[in-house]
Amino acid sequence: MPRQSLPQHLGGSFAVRAARAAGVGEGRLRGRDLVSGFHGTRSIAVAPDDTMPPWGREAAELRRRIDEYRTAMPDGSFFIGPTAAFLHGLPLPLGVQKSIHVGVRHPRTASRRGGVDGVQIMPRMVAVTTIDGMPLTDVATTWASLGRTLELYDLVAVADAILRVPRHPGGFRPPSGPALATADELAARLGSGRWHGAKMLRAALGRARTGASSRPETWIRLVLTDGGQPEPVLDHDVVGPHGEFLGCSELAYPRERVAIEYESDGHLTRRQLERDIDKYTAYSAAGWRTIRLTHSHVFRYPGELVRRVDEARRSSSV
Template sequence: MTRRPLPEALGAAFSVREAREAGMTRWRTRGPDLRSTAYGARSRLDIARDPDPDRPPVARERDRVLARARELATVLSEHAFFAGITAAMVHGIPLPAHQHSEPWRRAASGPRELRPLVVGVHKPRSVVRRANVRGIHVDPALAPVVEVDGMRVTDRAATWAMLGTELEERDLVIAADHLIRIPRHPGGFRPPERAAYATRDQLTAAIGRRRGAERLRRALARARTGASSPRETELRLILVEAGLPEPKLDYDVVAPDGSFVACLDLAYPALRVGIEYDGSGHRTQAQFERDIAKREWLSDLHWDVVHFTAADFRGRRDPSVWITKRVRDAIARQERGKV
């Protein structure tokens, strides 16, 4: 028997009530082309299926959380909202791998089971009680709510502050760097693409008198504007913790005639030592050719640039030792060259 097509107006996720109002029968809402992870809600399987297994674990986990959150959002009451790690996933705030997953697997293969979605309500309302949901009470002053892609979530600053009891200090610094970054164009030839997701003052105000406040304050003191990725923040923290001076971030190298040469992820300008993190975006042919030209230009100006990839962060007992050694070696080479 041919199934009736789903009404396009329903979108990727919808409530059973919306489906019935759109003319779907009870049996059609139970069709094999639909799934349900929240009572009274449905998602299209052709849209909600598991993402490409070759994508990074963090990205795959976020896809799964977002699919489940969008479905749940169709049946949540208007005063409920996503909070904590679930809100961080919605906002795209970087988190450690498997942060929203249980520390065990239900089967020998396949992704880890997701932790319950965090759903908050402002006091004194009753917490949300549903399967696969962790309902929490939140002081209204500590949890301003915004709408993102049709979902009610705590704003970015409040969401970061809620992570104070969930994340280690270094991971909080990574998240803060992401929020306060102002994405600019290398060389400053054009205005920044957008403002920061949150200012340092907004993050400070969001800490308030909540649990984990001291850890949040320490992390915020270590946060810097200029890191374009979590790995760049990790590199900076590793170098500083090893006793090296704090490097400049997002540093423009200019030739003696004043022309722009290149922008480095991290740099020690006085020593002409640069540090670059080459992520997956450097795999394309066009980017590869730009990287070669960039290296030649910097070499002509006597810069020593150390490159790192994801491989430098995995497969080693302590990546910080290897990373610090390579940067120290570059600094030593440049200092010898000045003698």
């Protein structure tokens, strides 16, 4: 017998009560093509796309769960912590999104629903905004709320992403927009109440910078400085002997002419590969040495990262 079609207006995720109101029976709500991450909600099951990288699959699944929870989200609640950070597009490590993080203002009771990490927060400590109609904490509150979940380096990485002023390499055009928030705004939010992990949050804010454009770049900077190296310059424009623009490097030691490049999956396309070859050839001709790093160097073998940079800096000083 053909499966009953669901009313189109329910979409891919819906509340059970909305489905019942639309005439969907109990048997259909138990259909094998539906999944339920939370009591009183359903989503149409979607097979995972094995061609996507792990972070892409995690993001797609998280977005599905957020959309499903949103259909039955209690009035007055809002997304917070890692869930809000995801919706703001802030960088997070894999594996921190096991639950949907939902906040309420005191004295309301935090959610104890399965699959939800409920957080009760004092009203003076939180500011709420919306994205696509979904209530969530603003970026300053979101960052402060991550002290419950993240370690130091990733708290710095999120702060870096918030403080970054988007810049066009070479300075040929003005910045494309302001930072998401200022350091003063982050400090003010941190001072608004008693945040979990406040000591580490304060340390992270002290180490945050405005020039990092990715989580790996933040980690490289922190690994190097904690490994005894001077702090590298971020987002550095490299110029040739006649002042011509050769390229922009994510991190650099300009005095020693050492550039540090993180090679993400985006560097594997033919077009980007050709650009990289031309860029590094021009760097070499101008007397620059380039240290190229991958995910393994940064997150699995940080000692090797420090060794390579230290060697390059010492060689350039000879």
